[in-house]
Amino acid sequence: MTDQLQQRPVLKASRFRVSKGLVTMLVALVVLFVLSGSVAPSVFSTNVLFSWLEFGGVLAIIGLGQMLVVQQGGVDLSVPGAVSLAIVISSQVPNGQDSGLPLAIIVGLAYAIGAGLLNAFLVGFIKLNAIIATLGTNALLFGAVLMISGGIPRLSTDALRKIAGGSVSGIPNAFIFALVALALVWLLTKKTVIGRRFEMVGANAAAGNAMGLRTRTHIGLSYLWSQLLYWLAGFLLAGITAQPTAYMGIPYLLPSVAVVVLGGTSLLGGRGFPVGTFFAALFLGFLDQFVLALGVPYAARTLIQAAALALGVTIYTLNWKKMLGGVGKKQNNSPQASAVGAG
Amino acid sequence: MISKKKISLVALALVASSVALAGCSSAPADSGSSSVAGAPDWCGPKKITLGLLDGYGGNSWRLVTTNAGAEEVAKCPSVTKYEYADGQGDTQKSISDIQGMVGKGVNALVVFPDAGEAMLPALRSAFEAGVVTVPYRVFPGGKDGVDYTAWVGADFVTDGQNWANFVKEQFPKGANILFLSGPKGNSQGIDERKGMESVLGGGNYKFIGEAPFEVTNWDPAKTQQVLTAAIAKYPNIDVIASDFGPSLVGALPEFKKAGKSIPTLVTSDGNVLGCFYQDNKAANPKFNLMTVATGNDNVRLAVQYAVAKATGGKVPDSTQFKAPMFENSVTGQPNQVQCRKDLPGDIYLSSQLSADKQAALIKK
Numbered sequence: 001m002t003d004q005l006q007q008r009p010v011l012k013a014s015r016f017r018v019s020k021g022l023v024t025m026l027v028a029l030v031v032l033f034v035l036s037g038s039v040a041p042s043v044f045s046t047n048v049l050f051s052w053l054e055f056g057g058v059l060a061i062i063g064l065g066q067m068l069v070v071q072q073g074g075v076d077l078s079v080p081g082a083v084s085l086a087i088v089i090s091s092q093v094p095n096g097q098d099s100g101l102p103l104a105i106i107v108g109l110a111y112a113i114g115a116g117l118l119n120a121f122l123v124g125f126i127k128l129n130a131i132i133a134t135l136g137t138n139a140l141l142f143g144a145v146l147m148i149s150g151g152i153p154r155l156s157t158d159a160l161r162k163i164a165g166g167s168v169s170g171i172p173n174a175f176i177f178a179l180v181a182l183a184l185v186w187l188l189t190k191k192t193v194i195g196r197r198f199e200m201v202g203a204n205a206a207a208g209n210a211m212g213l214r215t216r217t218h219i220g221l222s223y224l225w226s227q228l229l230y231w232l233a234g235f236l237l238a239g240i241t242a243q244p245t246a247y248m249g250i251p252y253l254l255p256s257v258a259v260v261v262l263g264g265t266s267l268l269g270g271r272g273f274p275v276g277t278f279f280a281a282l283f284l285g286f287l288d289q290f291v292l293a294l295g296v297p298y299a300a301r302t303l304i305q306a307a308a309l310a311l312g313v314t315i316y317t318l319n320w321k322k323m324l325g326g327v328g329k330k331q332n333n334s335p336q337a338s339a340v341g342a343g
Numbered sequence: 344m345i346s347k348k349k350i351s352l353v354a355l356a357l358v359a360s361s362v363a364l365a366g367c368s369s370a371p372a373d374s375g376s377s378s379v380a381g382a383p384d385w386c387g388p389k390k391i392t393l394g395l396l397d398g399y400g401g402n403s404w405r406l407v408t409t410n411a412g413a414e415e416v417a418k419c420p421s422v423t424k425y426e427y428a429d430g431q432g433d434t435q436k437s438i439s440d441i442q443g444m445v446g447k448g449v450n451a452l453v454v455f456p457d458a459g460e461a462m463l464p465a466l467r468s469a470f471e472a473g474v475v476t477v478p479y480r481v482f483p484g485g486k487d488g489v490d491y492t493a494w495v496g497a498d499f500v501t502d503g504q505n506w507a508n509f510v511k512e513q514f515p516k517g518a519n520i521l522f523l524s525g526p527k528g529n530s531q532g533i534d535e536r537k538g539m540e541s542v543l544g545g546g547n548y549k550f551i552g553e554a555p556f557e558v559t560n561w562d563p564a565k566t567q568q569v570l571t572a573a574i575a576k577y578p579n580i581d582v583i584a585s586d587f588g589p590s591l592v593g594a595l596p597e598f599k600k601a602g603k604s605i606p607t608l609v610t611s612d613g614n615v616l617g618c619f620y621q622d623n624k625a626a627n628p629k630f631n632l633m634t635v636a637t638g639n640d641n642v643r644l645a646v647q648y649a650v651a652k653a654t655g656g657k658v659p660d661s662t663q664f665k666a667p668m669f670e671n672s673v674t675g676q677p678n679q680v681q682c683r684k685d686l687p688g689d690i691y692l693s694s695q696l697s698a699d700k701q702a703a704l705i706k707k
Binding site for chain 2: 046096142292297
């Protein structure tokens with residue numbers, strides 16, 4: 001039980017406590033910026049930066065959804081199906097007509113809520129293993145993708161392209177959507193009673209249960225909140241790429257988990273780190289653009305990305321103090337440290 | 344109830360036997376192959392079941408291709424049952440699709456082996472089980488008559504040569520060419536590169552970016568990122584070559600964002616691309632467009648071949664599909680750039696499947 005309570009260390013020197021995941025990501029981003037400046041300066045052209053914020057924002061939104069599930073000790077493997085379905089509905093329902101867009105939003109959200117409730121029921125209430133249950137849901141969602149589109153989404157409408165692919169004074173709209181999503185997730189989980197309960201259940205479901213919290217509801221509904229975020233990401237992706245394909249959600253599964261872990265949230269559940277997750281998504285996005293700008297072969301790109309991921313996780317998963325010989329200080333592992341701390 | 348059922352059974356039997364008789368009566372006695380009256384000569388009298396397998400069915404090009412295949416199958420009444428399966432980009436699923444169809448007892452298989460050589464063992468086992476097996480478009484390795492009945496390939500080298508000839512006309516003194524294709528190592532991209540190099544070899548023509556091509560996985564999001572990075576990295580891109588033109592429409596505006604003209608584009612056709620050209624030509628002085636037909640009709644040749652072999656019809660002379668040139672914005676030969684604004688963007692005006700039929704498919 002104490003294992004679950006031993007959260008990632010939090011730096012306490014400043015007034016606002018900053019998670020180690022966030023610090024790691026910020027440092028990594030700065031290092032990558034400096035490195036790019038010397039070996040791949042083309043990454044700093046306005047175009048590339050724009051594209052980075054656009055796709056990084058989409059990944060951040062998906063990552064925030066995954067984080068809500070992971071902090072309840074689960075994992076959501078229905079990301080590919082959910083994102084692909086949102087893309088297909090956003091382009092198929094309006095079928096090129098802007099007037100059909102509101103309906104597409106309603107239908108898309110309805111499917112997202114349906115999928116979320118299904119996962120909530122399977123994992124939260126009948127307590128199936130999250131991996132198995134969400135994998136099943138993923139297959140169902142792909143069934144819906146094929147049923148609705150025959151595997152082929154249409155071109156996005158002009159309005160959708162403007163909403164998702166446009167910009168406000170140089171900042172991509174998709175990135176602004178991501179910032180709003182971040183603010184919402186942060187406020188709701190950190191500053192509301194229900195959010196604090198949500199985190200409490202994630203940190204220790206048994207303790208939450210003993211306190212009379214509705215643990216099953218909190219765990220289950222995390223899958224619903226995440227589906228809503230996946231829908232937003234899919235909706236934006238459909239607009240960013242004028243001609244989306246039906247399986248565009250597939251490449252997002254592993255990165256969605258990676259940004260959660262990089263951002264500092266434990267796969268065992270516990271506190272969520274939305275800001276850390278957000279910057280981890282920006283970091284992975286920038287890494288993408290960096291290796292492209294580097295102009296190295298595709299195989300090397302993949303290796304560099306994998307190495308960066310491994311390094312990033314290692315930096316704060318290993319107990320460096322112990323490895324370096326302890327330096328005489330005992331680690332502060334007091335359970336109260338972070339379980340319900342503001343972040 | 345019962346009498347109705349009986350009547351309909353008798354009717355069915357009558358229709359079936361008359362079709363069979365028609366098949367017999369039209370068979371010329373002096374030839375090895377025979378065909379059904381009113382059907383093309385590749386349609387023989389033997390009744391068969393045919394399966395069409397796609398490795399990845401997730402874009403409109405494939406939808407049109409699949410329907411062109413189905414349209415071709417429908418011309419031959421000897422094909423009594425037609426089945427379709429989509430591998431969804433998953434090699435294992437594609438392999439089990441083949442095995443499933445063989446298990447169900449199909450007589451002929453037409454396969455788009457996206458995964459290349461990874462599909463060869465499955466193709467071979469189907470062939471060895473006595474099924475007429477015709478992989479098409481992508482080369483799966485192996486040999487005709489040994490690993491499968493015959494490979495009905497597209498001649499991508501010719502596509503590359505056609506593009507290169509246009510580049511040579513437009514840039515006699517040399518050019519920087521950025522070539523985008525699909526997944527790493529796909530044989531289509533490699534052949535196209537060969538074709539381009541055979542024409543442009545040496546001299547002042549320089550391929551920029553990764554060799555043999557920049558990897559985009561034919562994913563529009565990836566294409567956009569790759570193109571953005573390339574525009575920032577290489578100040579002078581004279582030509583973009585791409586084997587899936589319509590997927591560039593989302594990415595080409597990156598040039599505008601960078602304050603540059605869209606360069607010359609050599610690629611395959613698509614309604615959305617033609618319309619994009621017409622809308623953006625004026626603002627982009629360096630934007631010229633040359634396309635080859637996107638090759639939806641490759642599948643027709645493969646279907647003809649498979650049906651002919653399985654039903655005893657006349658086997659087509661060639662097993663190579665050469666995509667014709669389609670649009671040329673400079674000479675207008677064989678066509679000026681085509682755009683049908685009244686029809687959806689994701690149809691292919693070069694296809695034999697009529698534009699309106701494609702539109703109906705897509706509106707469905």
